[in-house]
Every structure is written in C-alpha cells, then in structure tokens.
C-alpha cells in the first residue's frame with residue numbers, strides 16, 4: 001500500500017522528488033554512508049539525523065529548491081543494531097509554502113561544470129522524525145515493535161541504480177545523435193581552405209580527417225541505441241524474474257549494466273568533445289550547444305556510479321566467472337565466451353572475425369588478471385592488495401568485455417532488423433556497423449596483436465577498409481543525421497539548425513547579448529578610462 005500512497009501523488013506532481021543517496025563524504029562507498037535512521041518503537045517513528053558535516057546529502061538533482069520530498073538512503077538502526085543502508089521516502093518541504101520543515105537544512109551546492117538547470121542541493125537532518133511507513137518496505141521491513149525483517153536479497157536496495165544505468169546507455173545514444181547532427185550539418189555548411197587553387201573552398205565535411213572525427217559519433221549513436229534496447233529488454237526480463245523471487249540473473253545484469261554504462265558514457269563524452277573541436281571556434285560558442293552537451297555527457301561518467309568503480313564491478317564478475325568456468329560450472333550468456341578454450345583461429349578481416357577477436361582479447365585479459373592475482377596471493381599478498389595492484393588490467397579487461405558485447409549486439413540486431421528494411425537503408429546501416437567495428441579494431445590493434453593471430457597485412461587492409469567506408473558513407477551523412485529528426489528547438493544550436501543559416505544565427509545570438517545594449521559599456525568609464533589616465 002506504500003505504492004498506492006506515494007505513486008499517484010508523484011505522478012500528478014503533488015510530490016516532486018529526488019534521490020538523496022550521495023553525501024559530502026561518500027558517493028561510491030554506500031556502506032559508508034553516515035545519515036542515520038533510528039527506529040523509535042514508542043512513537044513508531046524513525047529519527048533521521050546527519051551526525052557529521054560529511055553526513056550531509058550533497059549532489060541530489062533538484063534537491064536545492066525544487067523537490068518537496070526525497071528518497072533518503074540512510075543507515076537503519078533498530079533495537080541498537082545497524083542493519084545497513086535502506087531507502088526512506090521523506091517530505092522535506094511544506095507542500096503549500098514550500099518552506100523547509102523544522103529539522104531540515106537544505107540548499108544549493110553552487111555552480112558546476114554544466115547541468116546548470118538541475119539545482120543540485122545539500123540536505124542535513126537534525127533529529128527529524130518521520131512515520132514508520134516512510135521506510136520503503138518492498139524488500140526489508142521494520143515491524144511496529146522494531147523487529148527488523150531482512151530482505152531476501154540485500155542488493156535489491158541497489159536496484160534503482162541498475163535501472164538508471166540501463167537508461168543511461170540509451171541516453172548516450174540520444175546525446176551522440178544531437179552532437180553528430182550539429183557537427184555534421186555545420187561541416188556541410190562550412191567551407192574552408194583551398195587545397196586546389198582553381199576550385200572554390202570545399203565543405204569541411206570533405207576532409208577525410210573530419211569524417212574520421214564525426215562518423216564514429218554517428219555510428220556510435222546507433223550502436224548505443226541498439227545496445228540500450230537489448231539491455232532494457234534484459235532488465236525487464238530480470239525484473240520479472242525478481243518479482244517472482246528468482247534473483248539468479250541479477251548478477252549478470254548488474255555486471256553488464258556497469259560496464260556498458262561506463263563505456264558508453266566515456267565514449268559519448270569524448271565523441272561529443274570531438275564534435276565540438278571539429279567545428280573550430282564556432283564549436284566553442286555556447287550558442288552552438290556543443291559545450292553544454294559536453295558538460296551533460298561528461299557528468300554521466302561520474303553520476304550513477306563513477307566509471308572506474310563500475311568497470312571494476314564488472315571485472316569482479318568476470319574474474320568470478322573465470323574461476324567458476326575453470327571448475328566446469330556454466331557461465332551466464334554474456335560471459336560464456338570466456339570458457340572458449342579452442343586454439344586461436346586464423347584471423348579474418350570480417351565482422352565476425354573482429355567480434356571473435358575482441359572476445360579473445362577480453363578472455364585473454366581476464367586470464368592474465370587471474371594469473372597475476374593468484375601469483376601475488378601465492379607470494380603472500382592479501383587478495384585485496386593483489387586486486388588493487390592488478391586493477392589497471394582489470395579495468396582494461398572490463399572495457400574489452402564491454403566492447404565485445406556492444407560489437408556483437410550491434411551486428412546481431414542490425415542483421416536481424418535488416419530483413420524488414422529497404423535494401424538501400426539496410427546497406428547504409430550495415431556500413432555503420434562495419435565502420436563501428438573496424439574503427440574499434442584499429443583503436444585496439446595492440447590488444448588484437450597480443451591476443452589474436454592478426455598480422456600486419458591484416459591491419460593494413462583494415463585501415464584501407466576503414467577509409468573506403470568513410471568514402472561510402474559520405475554521400476549519406478547529412479541524410480543520416482536528418483533521419484534523427486531532431487527539431488531545431490531541441491537541438492538548440494546556431495550551427496545545427498535545419499536551414500543551415502549558421503552565420504545569420506550566430507550574429508542574431510550575439511546581438512542578444514546585454515553587453516551590446518549600448519556602444520560604450522559602463523566598464524569604460526568605471527575602469528578603463530581612469531586606468532588609461534593613471535588614476536587606478
């Protein structure tokens with residue numbers, strides 16, 4: 001009945017909420033959170049308290065001035081026992097006056113790199129009392145007398161984060177489609193330099209280096225949209241199993257959600273930055289929207305689990321899978337390839353050959369990590385220290401695993417969908433799959449040389465395949481970004497508008513600046529003139 005109480009009011013916006021988990025002192029290590037919720041059986045209430053400054057919640061989006069309720073993650077104490085972190089739904093502001101309730105300290109954390117529209121806030125409690133049913137009791141419960149009833153799976157408390165990580169993969173597909181649309185449309189409009197004296201300045205989109213910077217962002221948008229769809233379907237399936245009490249597939253979902261969130265956010269941020277840099281000075285204008293878009297995408301590398309931490313979570317799963325597989329136990333579908341003990345096959349410069357190659361790289365890296373950890377432990381190093389000393393390689397193994405998942409999913413899903421597409425459309429999508437796959441083979445050629453039978457002439461041929469693909473995709477590039485069908489109001493960009501009037505739009509935006517209101521700005525009279533007259 002908690003859902004009946006809270007969900008309808010949230011859906012009709014009587015309740016505006018946020019997720020208040022991170023504190024000034026802890027974001028990653030959740031078991032170290034300091035906010036406490038102590039059960040008082042005499043009044044059947046929880047007393048929320050921030051015992052230290054570092055216990056203050058810090059970062060939750062919308063917390064500063066928008067939210068009137070929040071989900072607070074706190075250490076649950078009952079009958080003198082700390083049962084660990086649990087979620088509580090808490091009203092923090094009066095629903096009519098919006099004033100903070102007595103015992104609640106809330107405010108804005110200050111300017112950030114970007115995301116300036118999300119008023120991230122801080123929140124402290126001074127022995128703030130909430131009724132017992134504030135504890136979200138789907139998984140664990142506290143009875144009226146204070147008896148704690150354990151959840152069947154403690155990690156279900158972390159479930160919200162899996163959900164958002166799954167959503168973020170699709171979010172990155174969207175942000176890349178925005179960046180690619182702006183940069184590719186601008187590159188079609190912008191003419192610059194004279195490689196051929198007797199010809200007009202060419203579109204910068206005709207420079208192959210420009211194509212190298214931009215087409216991967218376009219292809220990645222499709223790769224992440226397709227992978228995000230696959231991940232969402234997986235999430236729905238796991239959640240359904242969880243509802244019927246079966247948690248067997250949750251570890252695999254957690255592991256794959258972690259590495260996909262980390263790799264897609266890191267790629268999106270770096271590719272949006274590449275889009276910005278490929279537009280020259282105008283890409284540095286706020287009115288191009290590319291700097292803001294970079295700020296939004298790079299934030300995703302930190303929020304919902306910092307990328308390194310998440311890649312290490314997946315590495316933990318890969319190492320456990322290796323150990324399980326080595327004892328002949330079955331592995332989850334996404335990790336089953338780790339047990340492929342067949343001899344390394346002759347390298348093939350095909351999509352299947354490259355995908356198989358990335359699986360070899362991942363399995364090889366995981367095996368190297370396991371051997372290094374085992375060797376260190378045999379020499380007397382603690383497992384935790386051995387893990388830390390191997391962690392650079394563990395992150396690389398996780399990334400290789402994630403890339404293998406994206407490559408395989410992108411290829412499989414496009415091949416499956418192609419049958420229903422018109423031949424020209426199928427051909428263009430296959431070109432994007434091909435470009436994405438060959439791009440990453442070239443980016444990770446060192447790993448392929450270490451763990452597969454790829455030879456120098458194969459690499460030369462891949463480079464040529466890649467350059468041929470840039471040429472094949474070029475005629476469809478503007479059509480491909482127009483196909484994202486992003487309205488000008490959404491693109492919010494002087495460089496990416498559909499009509500291509502970039503110079504007029506840049507000037508229109510400039511003239512809106514308040515600094516252009518008068519020909520001589522007051523700063524001249526207040527500072528420049530006195531300075532020039534030696535009076536400052």
Ligand SMILES: CCCCC/C=C\C/C=C\C/C=C\C/C=C\CCCC(=O)SCCNC(=O)CCNC(=O)[C@H](O)C(C)(C)COP(=O)(O)OP(=O)(O)OC[C@H]1O[C@@H](n2cnc3c(N)ncnc32)[C@H](O)[C@@H]1OP(=O)(O)O
Pocket residue numbers: 019021022027028029030031061155158159161162164167168171250251254302303304305306309313316317320
């Ligand atoms: C309906 C409308 C929805 C609208 C949504 C639409 C779009 C949303 C999309 C994007 C959002 C866009 C904008 C929003 C902007 C900002 C939002 C950001 C909000 C936040 O930024 S919100 C805070 C996020 N803050 C974190 O993200 C903390 C990260 N820190 C941790 O997450 C833990 O601290 C960890 C895991 C590092 C260590 O935790 P630990 O020390 O307790 O655990 P440990 O490592 O020892 O592992 C013990 C066993 O638990 C398993 N395990 C762990 N985690 C699990 C999980 N999640 N699920 C299942 N199993 C899990 C392990 O796999 C292992 O399993 P095993 O033992 O078998 O190996």
Ligand SMILES: Cc1cc2nc3c(=O)[nH]c(=O)nc-3n(C[C@H](O)[C@H](O)[C@H](O)COP(=O)(O)OP(=O)(O)OC[C@H]3O[C@@H](n4cnc5c(N)ncnc54)[C@H](O)[C@@H]3O)c2cc1C
Pocket residue numbers: 018019020021022025026027028029058059060061115120299302303304305306308309312
């Ligand atoms: C734009 C934005 C919005 C956010 N919105 C919310 C929100 O709505 N609600 C909310 O609760 N939180 C929110 N956060 C907070 C976010 O979840 C945390 O910043 C994130 O979990 C990282 O925690 P931290 O900042 O405390 O960094 P820390 O956990 O202190 O980590 C700092 C660095 O230490 C290293 N590190 C830490 N642990 C390990 C480890 N185990 N192994 C290796 N290296 C490690 C990593 O390099 C990491 O980057 C938001 C953050 C941002 C930037």
